[in-house]
Amino acid sequence: MEIENAENSKYRILLVEDDKIDQAAFERLVKQQGLSYDYTIVGSFTQAKGILASTRFDVAIVDYLLGDGTAFDVLQLANDTPVIFATGAGDEEIAVKAMKAGAYDYIIKDAQRNYLKILPQVVEKALAHKKTADALKQYHNNLEALVKERTEQLEEEKELLAVTLCSMSDGVIAVDVQKRIILFNKVAENLTKWKYHEVQGKIVDEIFHPIDEKTKNPGESPIDKVLSSRETETGSDRDALIARDGRECPISATAAPIRKNDGTMLGIVTVLRDVSREREIDRMKTDFISSVTHELRTPLTAIKAYITTILRDHDMTEQTKQEFLTIIDEESDLLKNLIEALLEVSRIESGTVKFSREPMDITAVIEQVLSAVRQLADTKGIQLKVDIADNLGVLQGDEGKIQSMVMNLVGNAIKFTPENGRVTISARRAGCELVINVSDTGLGIPKESLSKIFDRFYRVHRPGKQIKGTGLGLAIVKEIVNMHGGRIEVESELDKGSTFTVFLPLPTQTALYV
Numbered sequence: 001m002e003i004e005n006a007e008n009s010k011y012r013i014l015l016v017e018d019d020k021i022d023q024a025a026f027e028r029l030v031k032q033q034g035l036s037y038d039y040t041i042v043g044s045f046t047q048a049k050g051i052l053a054s055t056r057f058d059v060a061i062v063d064y065l066l067g068d069g070t071a072f073d074v075l076q077l078a079n080d081t082p083v084i085f086a087t088g089a090g091d092e093e094i095a096v097k098a099m100k101a102g103a104y105d106y107i108i109k110d111a112q113r114n115y116l117k118i119l120p121q122v123v124e125k126a127l128a129h130k131k132t133a134d135a136l137k138q139y140h141n142n143l144e145a146l147v148k149e150r151t152e153q154l155e156e157e158k159e160l161l162a163v164t165l166c167s168m169s170d171g172v173i174a175v176d177v178q179k180r181i182i183l184f185n186k187v188a189e190n191l192t193k194w195k196y197h198e199v200q201g202k203i204v205d206e207i208f209h210p211i212d213e214k215t216k217n218p219g220e221s222p223i224d225k226v227l228s229s230r231e232t233e234t235g236s237d238r239d240a241l242i243a244r245d246g247r248e249c250p251i252s253a254t255a256a257p258i259r260k261n262d263g264t265m266l267g268i269v270t271v272l273r274d275v276s277r278e279r280e281i282d283r284m285k286t287d288f289i290s291s292v293t294h295e296l297r298t299p300l301t302a303i304k305a306y307i308t309t310i311l312r313d314h315d316m317t318e319q320t321k322q323e324f325l326t327i328i329d330e331e332s333d334l335l336k337n338l339i340e341a342l343l344e345v346s347r348i349e350s351g352t353v354k355f356s357r358e359p360m361d362i363t364a365v366i367e368q369v370l371s372a373v374r375q376l377a378d379t380k381g382i383q384l385k386v387d388i389a390d391n392l393g394v395l396q397g398d399e400g401k402i403q404s405m406v407m408n409l410v411g412n413a414i415k416f417t418p419e420n421g422r423v424t425i426s427a428r429r430a431g432c433e434l435v436i437n438v439s440d441t442g443l444g445i446p447k448e449s450l451s452k453i454f455d456r457f458y459r460v461h462r463p464g465k466q467i468k469g470t471g472l473g474l475a476i477v478k479e480i481v482n483m484h485g486g487r488i489e490v491e492s493e494l495d496k497g498s499t500f501t502v503f504l505p506l507p508t509q510t511a512l513y514v
């Protein structure tokens with residue numbers, strides 16, 4: 001910068017002065033005092049305008065009255081160049097105005113030209129003033145840049161926090177120590193059905209207070225627990241919240257204090273998780289245990305009763321004895337099947353299922369299943385219809401598992417179809433897939449259960465007409481289909497019937513013979 005190097009280089013001075021004598025006096029001064037000025041002298045505003053447009057000066061000394069303008073006009077064009085006003089005696093008022101307008105300094109010209117004596121100091125002062133002003137300006141600029149940078153950083157952090165909170169799969173509610181809501185993310189909005197702008201600043205109890213899912217009594221809010229313990233607290237495993245629309249949602253809630261570095265508690269942050277699915281699985285497991293116990297006990301009780309009768313009744317006819325033994329045989333089969341299903345499920349769960357891959361005749365497999373269930377269908381007066389295409393191709397897989405899959409589907413169709421209904425089994429080839437259809441004219445499955453029937457232990461709740469079962473059959477079917485790289489679909493209409501469709505990939509010619 002010129003000003004900083006001023007000690008080594010000359011000051012570039014512009015003198016705007018229309019009086020030739022004053023111009024000469026200035027030049028004399030520079031010469032006599034050996035001032036280190038590299039100066040330019042112009043005699044009018046127009047000339048000043050021209051030179052200021054192309055040249056930079058460290059200081060401009062400008063006479064107030066120029067033929068074609070005034071020093072104020074020059075000041076307007078000077079930009080960063082410090083301007084020193086030169087006014088005549090008695091023009092102090094102008095000098096004041098000039099300072100207000102941005103001049104760095106002024107000198108009052110006197111007839112004896114004594115003002116020239118102080119001119120060098122005035123120039124030095126103006127330069128020093130400019131240096132300070134520049135430094136100040138630089139400091140302001142730096143400060144401004146810093147503030148801008150910090151503000152942007154804060155904005156970014158704020159946005160990151162907002163995006164993080166938004167993308168969290170859990171609900172987040174933060175409150176201050178007066179329990180006023182200060183933060184409420186999207187999931188919290190979805191769970192409570194309140195919008196953030198509606199609850200901001202409200203006491204949290206108005207929006208969120210857990211109830212006991214079983215008794216419906218208000219539970220202790222984890223937020224209140226944190227307020228008294230000042231530690232992280234978890235709600236009960238029976239908590240539920242009532243949303244704005246009155247709907248109940250099972251939740252798991254954890255609240256933790258928000259602390260400053262010095263430990264002072266500023267508020268509480270609560271994380272809410274929708275645990276409907278987990279609670280449903282728990283319920284299903286409990287149902288399963290009672291269902292299995294019941295299913296095991298029923299045939300066992302019958303077996304025990306018939307055996308006791310046979311043992312006690314020595315006069316029993318051979319025919320009755322045979323009938324009882326047949327029942328015992330059937331009930332033992334039931335028990336065996338149930339235990340096998342349980343074992344299959346546990347094998348699937350532990351991943352130790354044995355699975356062979358052999359070419360098989362699917363028509364024969366379906367026929368074996370049909371002959372096994374024909375008697376059962378006949379006793380219910382259910383018509384069994386079969387429609388198997390000729391060109392099925394050769395399925396590669398585990399014959400035992402495929403048979404158990406068809407058996408489960410056909411067994412269910414017969415089980416859930418009232419007397420005199422119809423069960424149809426069809427098989428065809430579609431492209432490189434084998435499509436097996438099992439449809440019935442039975443009870444049907446409610447829409448809301450369709451996505452759950454393949455879950456382990458799930459059974460459609462049919463008040464008054466619950467049909468025995470374990471809820472394991474379709475889970476096993478789905479696993480078998482998956483093992484063969486296929487898929488299963490279901491369509492159903494309540495009280496009209498259901499159709500289960502299995503798609504299994506058939507090997508391509510090349511794959512079959514490699």
Ligand code: ADP
Binds near residue numbers: 460472474
């Ligand atoms: P289970 O038959 O032992 O109850 P599954 O896993 O085979 O168990 O079936 C699960 C549930 O799906 C059954 O309890 C039943 O409610 C429903 N379901 C399965 N197949 C049918 C069908 N063909 N018609 C109506 N409901 C069915």
